[in-house]
Amino acid sequence: MLTERQLLILKVTVDDYIQSAQPVGSNQLAKKPGITASSATIRNELAELEGQGYLEKTHTSSGRIPSQKGYRYYVDHLLTPNPVPKQDIVQLRSVFEEKVTETEEIIKRSAGILSELTNYTSILLGPDIRKHIVKKLSIVPLSPGMAVAIIVTDSGHVENRVFSIPPDLDPSDIEKMVNIMNERLIGVSLHDLHKRLEQETLALLRQHIERYGELFRTFQQALLLPHSDNVYYGGKLNILKQPDFHDIQKIRELMDVMEEGKHIPEILPIGAQGLQIRIGSENALAAMEDCSVITVSYDIGDEQVGSIAIVGPKRMDYRRIVSLLDYVSGDLSKELTRLFQGK
Amino acid sequence: MLTERQLLILKVTVDDYIQSAQPVGSNQLAKKPGITASSATIRNELAELEGQGYLEKTHTSSGRIPSQKGYRYYVDHLLTPNPVPKQDIVQLRSVFEEKVTETEEIIKRSAGILSELTNYTSILLGPDIRKHIVKKLSIVPLSPGMAVAIIVTDSGHVENRVFSIPPDLDPSDIEKMVNIMNERLIGVSLHDLHKRLEQETLALLRQHIERYGELFRTFQQALLLPHSDNVYYGGKLNILKQPDFHDIQKIRELMDVMEEGKHIPEILPIGAQGLQIRIGSENALAAMEDCSVITVSYDIGDEQVGSIAIVGPKRMDYRRIVSLLDYVSGDLSKELTRLFQGK
DNA sequence: TCTTAGCACTCGAACTCATAGAGTGCTAAC
DNA sequence: GTTAGCACTCTATGAGTTCGAGTGCTAAGA
Numbered sequence: 001m002l003t004e005r006q007l008l009i010l011k012v013t014v015d016d017y018i019q020s021a022q023p024v025g026s027n028q029l030a031k032k033p034g035i036t037a038s039s040a041t042i043r044n045e046l047a048e049l050e051g052q053g054y055l056e057k058t059h060t061s062s063g064r065i066p067s068q069k070g071y072r073y074y075v076d077h078l079l080t081p082n083p084v085p086k087q088d089i090v091q092l093r094s095v096f097e098e099k100v101t102e103t104e105e106i107i108k109r110s111a112g113i114l115s116e117l118t119n120y121t122s123i124l125l126g127p128d129i130r131k132h133i134v135k136k137l138s139i140v141p142l143s144p145g146m147a148v149a150i151i152v153t154d155s156g157h158v159e160n161r162v163f164s165i166p167p168d169l170d171p172s173d174i175e176k177m178v179n180i181m182n183e184r185l186i187g188v189s190l191h192d193l194h195k196r197l198e199q200e201t202l203a204l205l206r207q208h209i210e211r212y213g214e215l216f217r218t219f220q221q222a223l224l225l226p227h228s229d230n231v232y233y234g235g236k237l238n239i240l241k242q243p244d245f246h247d248i249q250k251i252r253e254l255m256d257v258m259e260e261g262k263h264i265p266e267i268l269p270i271g272a273q274g275l276q277i278r279i280g281s282e283n284a285l286a287a288m289e290d291c292s293v294i295t296v297s298y299d300i301g302d303e304q305v306g307s308i309a310i311v312g313p314k315r316m317d318y319r320r321i322v323s324l325l326d327y328v329s330g331d332l333s334k335e336l337t338r339l340f341q342g343k
Numbered sequence: 344m345l346t347e348r349q350l351l352i353l354k355v356t357v358d359d360y361i362q363s364a365q366p367v368g369s370n371q372l373a374k375k376p377g378i379t380a381s382s383a384t385i386r387n388e389l390a391e392l393e394g395q396g397y398l399e400k401t402h403t404s405s406g407r408i409p410s411q412k413g414y415r416y417y418v419d420h421l422l423t424p425n426p427v428p429k430q431d432i433v434q435l436r437s438v439f440e441e442k443v444t445e446t447e448e449i450i451k452r453s454a455g456i457l458s459e460l461t462n463y464t465s466i467l468l469g470p471d472i473r474k475h476i477v478k479k480l481s482i483v484p485l486s487p488g489m490a491v492a493i494i495v496t497d498s499g500h501v502e503n504r505v506f507s508i509p510p511d512l513d514p515s516d517i518e519k520m521v522n523i524m525n526e527r528l529i530g531v532s533l534h535d536l537h538k539r540l541e542q543e544t545l546a547l548l549r550q551h552i553e554r555y556g557e558l559f560r561t562f563q564q565a566l567l568l569p570h571s572d573n574v575y576y577g578g579k580l581n582i583l584k585q586p587d588f589h590d591i592q593k594i595r596e597l598m599d600v601m602e603e604g605k606h607i608p609e610i611l612p613i614g615a616q617g618l619q620i621r622i623g624s625e626n627a628l629a630a631m632e633d634c635s636v637i638t639v640s641y642d643i644g645d646e647q648v649g650s651i652a653i654v655g656p657k658r659m660d661y662r663r664i665v666s667l668l669d670y671v672s673g674d675l676s677k678e679l680t681r682l683f684q685g686k
Numbered sequence: 687t688c689t690t691a692g693c694a695c696t697c698g699a700a701c702t703c704a705t706a707g708a709g710t711g712c713t714a715a716c
Numbered sequence: 717g718t719t720a721g722c723a724c725t726c727t728a729t730g731a732g733t734t735c736g737a738g739t740g741c742t743a744a745g746a
Contacts, residue, residue: 025738040690043739061696061738100491100570101503140479143683146444148499152483156491156505162445237602239597248591252583259580340486368709383719386710404709404725 002052005262010034010054011078014066018315021243023063023235033213047281068280068314071292075277075318082319083220084327092328096335103127103155103336107306108232110332115235118321120242120312121258125232125268127305130191137181137223139174141165147174149222153190155340163222166214173209177219193223231264252304253287258311268295268307273324275329280314290314296329300336301315308332347396351378352388353397354421361658364586366406373547411657411675414635418661420621425662427670431460434482435671439678446470446679448500450649451575453675454654458578461664463585464601464657469573470648473534475500480524482517484508490517492565496533498683506565509557516552520562523547536566586658587633596630601612602653611638611650618665618672623657633657637664641671643679651675 002010013034016024026039026046046064050053054070056061066074095109107126114122132153141147145167151159165174184200185193189243197220205212236258245251255265266284269276276295283293288311295309308328310321345353355375358506369382369389378385389407392398397413400406401492409417438452450469455654457465475496488510494502508517527543528536542565548555579601588594600606609627612619619638628638631654638652651671 024739027738037361038690040692040737042687044689047740057739059697061740062534062698099507103506138481142478142497142499146641147365148495148500148501150493150501152493152503154485156485156489156503158491158493158503160495160499160501162499164444231481237595237598240591240598246591248583248589252580255583285738297677333430350696364710370709381719383721384717387718390711400710402726404711405727406709 002049002054005037005104006045006049007078009042009068010049010066011074013046013049013055013064014070014074014078017065017275018317021315023065025063028063029183038315049073068282071279071314071318072282076226079319079322079325081115081326085324088324089327091117092331101156102341103339104157104230104232106332106336106339107230110308110328111232111234113234114308114310114324115233115238115329116323118175118310118317119235119238120310120314120321121236121238122234123258123264123268123307123311124232124234125264125270125307125309126232126276127300129153129154129155129157129159129230130189134186134188134190134193135176136211137178137185139178141171141174143306147222149219151190151193151223159190161224163218165218169211169215169218173211174213176208177201177205177215180208181219197223231261232257239311244315250287250290254291257285257287267293267311268309270307272307273297273304275326276317277322292318292320294325296325298329298336299335300340305336345392345397348380349388350421352385353392353409353413353434354417356389356398356407357413357417357421360369360408361660364614364658366401366408368406370463371406375498379643386650391678398547411625414622414657414661415625418622418665422662422665424666424669427666431667432670434460435674444499444682446682447500447573447575449675449679449682450573452579453651454483454575456577457587457651457653457667457671458576458581460667461653461655461660462578462581463659463664464581464610465577465579465581466601466650466652466654467575468607468613468650468652470498470574470643472498472500472502472573473532475533477531477533479535480521480528482521484514484517484629490565492562494533494536494566504565504567506561508561512554516554516558519551520544520558520615523551524562525672538568572605574604576601582654585656593630597634599630600630610636610654611652614647615650616640616647618669620661620665635659635661637661637668639668641672641676641679643676643683648679 009029012029012035013024016028026042028038029035029042030039046055049056050064053067054063056067058065091113095113100109103134104126107124111122111124126313132155134151135154136152138150139147140150144166146162147165149164150162169188180201185196188196199235202216203218209215236255239245239251239254263285272295274297278293280292283289283290283291289338291311291315293311294310295307297307300307308325310325352670355372355378356367359371369385372378372385373380389398391530393400393407396410396418398407399410401408416635438456443449443452447469450467454467455680466618475498477494478497481488481493485495488507489505489507491503491505522534523544528539531539545559548559552558579598582588582594582597606628615638617640621636623635624632626632626634633656633659634654636652636654638650640647640650642648651668653668
């Protein structure tokens with residue numbers, strides 16, 4: 001168990017280290033306002049905190065730095081939220097000032113502003129497009145053997161795919177097919193589209209169209225969605241600004257992981273509600289063991305839709321980021337809900 | 344003027360430095376096959392080459408490294424092309440094996456493979472979408488106040504934009520408008536679309552639709568294209584692999600420049616025919632003064648369409664990259680032309 | 687029993703110094 | 717014109733110092 005004074009010293013130590021990136025010594029702490037004990041007393045307390053695993057030394061006679069456990073205790077118990085500064089709010093609100101109406105665009109811009117504001121890397125996860133509802137399907141022929149399939153969803157997202165069509169296919173058959181699809185598949189989610197295509201249209205096709213098998217396969221292929229991840233990054237290069245990352249090999253690994261979309265589920269706790277903080281090795285990926293990730297979810301209407309994450313060094317400014325993300329999450333939820341309330 | 348032996352020594356020096364990244368000394372050169380002179384003679388020749396500005400020393404008693412002028416002479420006169428290795432060809436061809444039919448996808452994948460093959464960063468510039476021809480326009484209403492405008496071009500590219508519509512607008516008016524647009528604007532290039540929209544449809548609108556002004560402005564805004572740059576990168580992180588780039592500050596500047604699309608015209612000599620090599624400070628951007636950029640153009644049919652560039656350190660493997668780009672350019676031109684020959 | 691002044695000790699960072707080794711330029715002989 | 721030989725230069729490396737920040741411990745004081 002920790003005494004009041006130990007808590008205070010732990011908090012001040014973490015705060016100072018976050019700010020300075022330098023190990024914190026007993027003399028330094030003694031000078032801080034709010035701390036009245038002498039440096040000798042502080043040394044005893046520091047030794048105790050180290051014994052309990054909250055602090056570490058970089059070498060035998062160095063000052064202390066927070067351990068992972070120390071950070072964890074800090075964010076769990078010692079974090080006092082501070083209000084988001086006005087100028088940050090102004091900048092964040094600018095996204096909505098410009099009457100941007102596309103969800104994707106709003107999210108993308110928010111990612112940019114967040115990274116600018118924090119000097120860390122931001123990752124924003126948009127709504128899962130597989131939940132979107134088909135609003136319209138159409139096929140536009142391009143050249144004799146080619147056509148493009150277009151799927152419009154209720155959110156205004158447009159998926160498109162070029163595909164080749166058997167050249168001897170009757171154009172009117174294609175038109176029939178599109179009509180059948182529009183009749184049967186509107187209102188279906190993208191996730192179910194493929195399955196429903198088979199269930200709903202195959203029987204109808206057989207009745208109306210002669211070479212239905214070939215046609216069906218062609219369309220089936222065309223509507224296979226490349227599940228675009230709708231992940232947006234801001235300030236990927238901010239990693240290079242952090243003094244904590246000097247090893248170019250580590251930077252490479254980290255950027256590699258972030259560049260490749262497939263690691264997203266390991267980086268972000270998808271589906272988690274509210275605010276999550278993962279410190280150092282609490283992250284699933286080895287490349288991120290020197291990073292902390294702070295995540296919040298946001299939603300449109302009642303549905304939890306996406307996540308906002310900030311990736312920074314373990315020594316990141318938790319207080320500021322937590323407040324900021326809290327604000328952004330609420331703001332984004334509100335604005336996106338407003339934008340889609342009519343649907 | 345340089346003697347035969349000087350040319351040989353220059354070539355071998357550059358080759359060796361490209362391979363080893365270490366200054367090259369006279370003893371090392373004397374051991375190379377093809378060089379018969381003693382190290383003392385070579386020292387004299389090296390001094391002469393340095394006097395003429397082709398070589399440099401890093402300090403008074405170091406070996407020589409090529410100067411910018413040395414590299415320039417090397418690529419202009421000493422480069423002997425070598426055939427592209429079979430395994431590289433196999434990998435490059437894999438793009439076309441998979442029956443990918445979208446130009447963008449082909450270019451994107453080529454960028455990836457090129458960077459993998461070279462360990463440098465590749466930049467591929469696709470066809471200018473503003474030259475694409477409108478194949479179809481449509482408007483899909485989403486919710487009472489919102490709709491999405493879709494433009495399909497002859498290349499299969501789909502542009503889309505969500506916009507808000509005055510809620511009290513008559514839906515049949517919108518339909519009329521779309522019909523008029525499709526009648527008048529198909530065949531127009533995206534570049535001309537905005538201008539032609541005004542010329543062609545405004546008069547017609549006035550005749551057929553009551554509140555034409557409002558409707559027109561709405562559509563005008565919806566069809567304002569966000570000129571997507573269609574620039575594709577491969578292996579942006581490969582910069583971090585190069586031993587030549589150890590200064591994290593320089594890396595940052597370089598990545599910054601590449602990340603921001605607006606510098607593309609300065610990085611690539613757009614419009615230049617054939618193969619171009621820019622060495623060090625020949626590049627327009629200060630951030631790239633330690634880089635070399637090798638560019639080739641490629642084309643679809645008779646029209647010059649895009650560029651392929653490899654960005655690496657000045658000490659890059661010019662011979663290999665030149666052969667490779669030469670091959671890729673031809674291949675891409677051939678395949679894309681084949682893909683679009685029917686149009 | 688808790689706090690604190692005092693002090694010996696530790697360790698890293700920065701600096702100096704010496705040495706080895708790779709490479710040069712120059713001279714003189716071939 | 718070429719080359720062996722040699723003095724010279726400069727870097728990289730490692731050992732030895734010093735300096736200072738910081739610690740842990742002890743013993744005295746509250």
